Amino acid sequence: xxxxxxxxxxxxxxxxxxxxxxxxxxxxxxIVSISDEYALKDIKMTAGSKMLEDFTPKYxxxxxxxxxxxxxxxxxxTNMDExxxxxxxxxxxxxxxxxxxxxxxxxxxSLAIKNDLVDIAIINDNSGVSRISANYLELYGFKPxxxxxxxxxxxxxxxxxxxxxxxxxxxNNIYDLxxxxxxxxxxxxxxxxxxxxxxxxxxxxxxDMKIAIINDxxxxxxxxxxxxxxxxxxxxxxxxxxxxxxxxxxxENIKLVTDILSNTEFSSNxxxxxxxxxxxxxxxxxxxxxxxxxxxxxxFGLDVKExxxxxxxxxxxxxxxxxYEVARxxxxxxxxxxDNLFKNYDLIITPVSPYNLEDFNNLNSIDELLYNDIxxxxxxxYGAPSISIPIxxxxxxxxxxxxxxxxxxxxxVLGE
Amino acid sequence: xxxxxxxxIYKSAGLLYxxxxxxxxxxxxxxxxxxxxxxxxxxxxxxxxxxxxxxxxDNSEGDTFSVEEALYNTKQSKYSYFEIKEFVE
Numbered sequence: 001x002x003x004x005x006x007x008x009x010x011x012x013x014x015x016x017x018x019x020x021x022x023x024x025x026x027x028x029x030x031i032v033s034i035s036d037e038y039a040l041k042d043i044k045m046t047a048g049s050k051m052l053e054d055f056t057p058k059y060x061x062x063x064x065x066x067x068x069x070x071x072x073x074x075x076x077x078t079n080m081d082e083x084x085x086x087x088x089x090x091x092x093x094x095x096x097x098x099x100x101x102x103x104x105x106x107x108x109x110s111l112a113i114k115n116d117l118v119d120i121a122i123i124n125d126n127s128g129v130s131r132i133s134a135n136y137l138e139l140y141g142f143k144p145x146x147x148x149x150x151x152x153x154x155x156x157x158x159x160x161x162x163x164x165x166x167x168x169x170x171x172n173n174i175y176d177l178x179x180x181x182x183x184x185x186x187x188x189x190x191x192x193x194x195x196x197x198x199x200x201x202x203x204x205x206x207x208d209m210k211i212a213i214i215n216d217x218x219x220x221x222x223x224x225x226x227x228x229x230x231x232x233x234x235x236x237x238x239x240x241x242x243x244x245x246x247x248x249x250x251x252e253n254i255k256l257v258t259d260i261l262s263n264t265e266f267s268s269n270x271x272x273x274x275x276x277x278x279x280x281x282x283x284x285x286x287x288x289x290x291x292x293x294x295x296x297x298x299x300f301g302l303d304v305k306e307x308x309x310x311x312x313x314x315x316x317x318x319x320x321x322x323x324y325e326v327a328r329x330x331x332x333x334x335x336x337x338x339d340n341l342f343k344n345y346d347l348i349i350t351p352v353s354p355y356n357l358e359d360f361n362n363l364n365s366i367d368e369l370l371y372n373d374i375x376x377x378x379x380x381x382y383g384a385p386s387i388s389i390p391i392x393x394x395x396x397x398x399x400x401x402x403x404x405x406x407x408x409x410x411x412x413v414l415g416e
Numbered sequence: 417x418x419x420x421x422x423x424x425i426y427k428s429a430g431l432l433y434x435x436x437x438x439x440x441x442x443x444x445x446x447x448x449x450x451x452x453x454x455x456x457x458x459x460x461x462x463x464x465x466x467x468x469x470x471x472x473x474d475n476s477e478g479d480t481f482s483v484e485e486a487l488y489n490t491k492q493s494k495y496s497y498f499e500i501k502e503f504v505e
Contacts, residue, residue, distance in 0.1 A: 089444065253456050260452055267429070274430065297432040306441045308429045313417070313449055316425055323452050326461070333458045367447040 005075055015095030016108045019077040029073045033112045035123040036077040038064050039153040047155045048080040050093050051279045051299030061153025062185050063164050070180035079108035082301045083157050084126055086369055089302035101361045110137045113167050121167040126158040128376025130165035131388035135352040138390040140171045145401050146383030148194040152187035156269050158262045161380040171411040175201050196404040206409045209346035212247045223356040229393040230351045258377045259370050260314050260327035267311025338382045342400030350375040352394040417442045
């Protein structure tokens with residue numbers, strides 16, 4: 001047996017896993033974890049929430065089926081903050097990642113890799129969790145082009161932003177995995193053919209590619225050491241002979257568009273958990289309204305309630321036209337802007353996050369926590385592939401849609 | 417957020433209004449909502465008036481329809497299930 005998984009898990013104080021799966025492991029098997037938002041037939045799926053504590057799906061998510069069919073061994077379901085909402089008002093329902101923080105379970109998938117429990121961790125990246133958490137632990141985090149895998153069987157939270165992503169110590173593992181599982185499927189109309197991973201990783205060569213860095217991006221970085229190391233990283237890219245030019249991009253306004261639309265989607269998606277079709281049902285109620293309100297109030301944690309209220313605030317009364325509609329139209333304009341930008345540049349390079357790990361763990365307000373995704377989330381808004389590369393406290397590269405292999409090429413160049 | 421709006425949103429969210437909890441959430445959301453009210457309209461938003469079917473589906477022709485038409489149904493959903501249910505009842 002390659003991994004003495006259960007034994008290691010007994011000593012894991014990080015609550016990295018919610019469920020383990022009985023699977024025979026051979027020496028040459030590649031071990032995979034999936035976060036607890038992916039359906040696996042007859043195994044509980046909680047999304048880290050009391051609301052779904054007793055929910056057992058009768059189906060397996062398409063992407064998970066593809067992982068299994070290609071010979072990967074899934075050995076457990078990793079813990080997560082409730083429905084992927086980072087905890088700060090309440091503790092995560094299935095425990096926090098104690099080695100790093102007592103506040104949230106944000107690092108569960110990355111810790112499964114860091115502690116050698118698995119080779120690849122699968123997680124749904126809605127605004128940057130795969131890339132940011134991986135980078136804090138000096139791992140690779142990679143989100144492919146939106147639609148590379150089917151969303152069928154994945155809990156829908158931020159459905160036009162989320163994409164199955166992978167975390168690993170080795171970018172070759174990630175590339176090989178998506179080579180096997182990237183697939184257009186009829187059960188998700190927005191899935192597409194992504195042939196990028198069929199290219200031979202050893203022969204891909206984009207040495208003439210043009211890289212854009214964003215003017216004054218260092219002013220958006222909050223931790224001084226991240227700022228210093230980012231500037232060093234740019235020098236490193238130049239030393240590698242890469243062609244770098246500066247562009248203007250208003251990341252703060254783009255981030256605001258992302259926050260408005262994603263949280264509105266989230267509040268809408270949470271409507272299905274009413275104690276009747278899905279979710280926790282309260283024990284005592286006198287009518288259906290009371291059943292809904294009590295079930296939802298007992299089932300959801302404070303952070304989820306906060307995001308529901310936030311999403312509804314953006315469409316409440318006049319805000320519908322003045323905030324939500326403006327953001328929705330801005331998104332279309334931004335899609336065109338990024339289409340044009342990626343005609344001229346192969347990659348955009350930024351830091352991964354504005355805060356170092358210590359400062360990140362001290363964040364207390366939702367505004368600050370959302371800000372931590374400022375560099376990662378535009379890839380989710382646009383549907384672009386993006387990778388965090390763990391050098392010099394991390395750099396984030398984002399490519400145009402269906403140009404995923406350029407990111408792996410960069411990881412290869414920087415790893416040499 | 418004032419109390420009446422907060423209560424209305426809680427009702428709309430299908431959540432029990434628990435005053436301390438709601439106020440705690442409201443305080444935490446103050447900055448992000450304020451920021452959202454200042455969202456800048458990007459250049460080109462005023463002339464944004466059509467959607468191409470081909471933007472939505474790969475296999476459709478290049479027909480267009482007005483944004484107002486496209487938004488009509490979206491706007492109907494500005495009220496949540498819980499508000500509509502309350503109205504019907």
